[in-house]
Amino acid sequence: MEGLFTANNVWMMVCTALVFFMHTGFAFLEIGLTRQKNTINILFKNIFIITAGLLLYYILGFNLMYPGFAEGSSGFFEFAGFGIAPPEGGMTPEYADGGYTWWTDFLFQGMFAATAATIVSGAVAERVKIGPFMIFTVIYVGIIYPLAGSWKWGGGFLDMRETPFYDFAGSTLVHSVGGWAALVAVYLLGSRIGKFKDGKPQAIPGHSIPLATAGVLILWLGWFGFNGGSVLSADPELTSLTLVTTCLAAAAGGVVAALVSFLRYKNLDLTMFLNGILGGLVGITAGADQMSPENAIVIGAIAGALIVFAVSFIDRLRLDDPVGAIAVHLICGIWGTLAVGLFGALAGVDQFISQLVGVLSYAAICIPSSFIIFFIMKKTVGIRVSEKEELEGLDGHEHGMSAYADFRMNEH
Template sequence: MELLTINNVWMMICTALVFFMHLGFAFLEIGLTRQKNTLNILFKNIFIITIGLLLYCFVGFNLMYPGFGDGSAGIFGFAGFGLSSPLTDAGALDLAYNEGYTYWTDFLFQGMFAATAATIVSGAVAERMKILPFMIFTVIYVGFVYPVAGSWKWGGGFLDQLGFYDFAGSTLVHSVGGWAALVAVYLLGARIGKFKDGKPQAIPGHNIPLATAGVLILWLGWFGFNGGSVLSADPGLTSLTLVTTCLAAAAGGVFAAFVSTIMYKNLDLTMFLNGILGGLVGITAGADQMSPTDAIIIGAIAGTIIVFAVSLIDKLKLDDPVGAIAVHLVCGIWGTLAVGLFGNLAGADQFISQLIGVGSYAVFCVGSSFIIIFTLKKTMGIRVSEKEELEGLDAHEHGMDAYPDFRLNEH
């Protein structure tokens, strides 16, 4: 009983840290975009966490953990609507649910993860997507697509049976959001002024200090994101996980800054920040399996990848204002494959399992997000008008100004 209490308290602390990450995402996204769209981004982030928790309670948790039976294909299952009360016949809380945490803590911890996938999309589509289609997309993607995808590994589905490994969600959270972000950006098109004569133009964010605060908050939140994924307060494994997480983040930031400085001859703070996030995403699939040296290598490669991925996305004329695709999709794929190359699970068989996992999620997430967003595009439209985009989504979608006393002339 005492051990359960200790484990459960740690899991609740981690739940709070993952919740705090939503503030980090909000700060990062508004900091890297223009002042006139601040309220729009904040509204989306608040909507995601609130509707995400309600959807995860109503259907998501039981879609993600359906209890696949013997002989099941492990692709789709559903354990029923709502949360079941884990009480014994005597009416006391059933403490036999799990030795690491209670049923309620399990729901809340996993629910925080669910909302993150849509938050990734929010940043990528910033400054030109209508709010209502985004909300509809969020409801479907968080309520159905994410939990079904999650069940394939964390719910004991076919990828789990195949040996696919994703400790805390390089693929299950970050790539699931990243694939949808890629599809959404493709279907939306670039912001006005982003490309001139085929060449990408910088559209500076309005508050880089806020973006920096967002990244540091996200790094702190990752203590819960990865640390909580141990699913107990095991001292050795939890400590190792936090060490590998921090080392990968540090290496990712340093290498992104170093490589971007060589390539572009300037010390770009935004690339430094995205390098840190890339390192965090990269280590997330195998944080409990890596040595400190492995973590540094994985983070360094992730940070390097970020620089080239951002450049490639620009060359493809895809407009991602916050670098979400490079960070969450590209580094998520790298981190997932890295499990087969480094750490305790390294080997050809594991690498093949990781590859199958990456491919499975790519097909499912690209297909489902394309169907959702393309349908919305053809029925109600997904992009604001040119006038609305130029004047800002805050004024047209919300009738308010984030900084009414400090209005700047923006174009």
């Protein structure tokens, strides 16, 4: 028993490290798909998210997300207190069925918490004020994400349903939570200068597609921990299946996105290929432990196709999302969540309805809360940089430095 407990805990710590490494992937992807003059700004936001996120999760997030709802509770809100003092048995096999210790539990879940705000960071890149974004991060990661997470992962009302809502690793609880906020933020912020001309979207190329590609491959690797760790033990069969379905969905998402993009636009678009991979990963995340390899391929393929049409649709709405975060995390997050009710072990009408209730429940908290946060700041301190700052770059104006100090645009 002791040896199995140790093996489980080591696996969970490895997965924690992999999820942490995903923040490198997010950073590379975001700076690669945006312009050189805003690199420092994006990196600063990403570093702030993970550092502030962990501290906030320690102070109140963990006990807000896992409060231990009392018997007879509505399952909507409870708070177990500040800090993370371990319970009796928290470091022994008696805790979490021997899957991991209390400390590992906190750290693994804390890595997830910061991801929601990272999704928003990419969507609002190149024109958001750093101060208001940091305020948003503190409120959203510190309060909204753990409160919403408690509804399912903390044993709240979505988990109390006769047919419980199911979200294995966070297609909704992580990705859609970030995606809804990204949608609201992009709407309130407005598009970048030059993105739309006479109502038509214009390409604003990123400064390093190789970095963006590296970012996606790092994210794919990190998903081994994101989904693999969500087994919450080193169970050989379930962990192996989860990693297989995760990889097959990613591969199918990438291939189908590239194919659909080629058929529609007559070019082999690498950025669409990359976002298709991410769409497949997000799509399989809700049910990675429930799906057969064949179902995983179907789910990933549909997610890849959705990416192409979602990016186009978002452009038609005149919403400017530089990295495709809304298409990847929101649209594919919703699809992956609903797919649990259509495929795999839990498929059925009751489960599909429960999945739909879950999607709508998270929309009902994320849309109003993110709108209130950003709208208040927009009407008070402002959330967008000046035209001069946007044109010259946020790095110089908000940080006083350049990401590539020796680089000159007129040199070879």
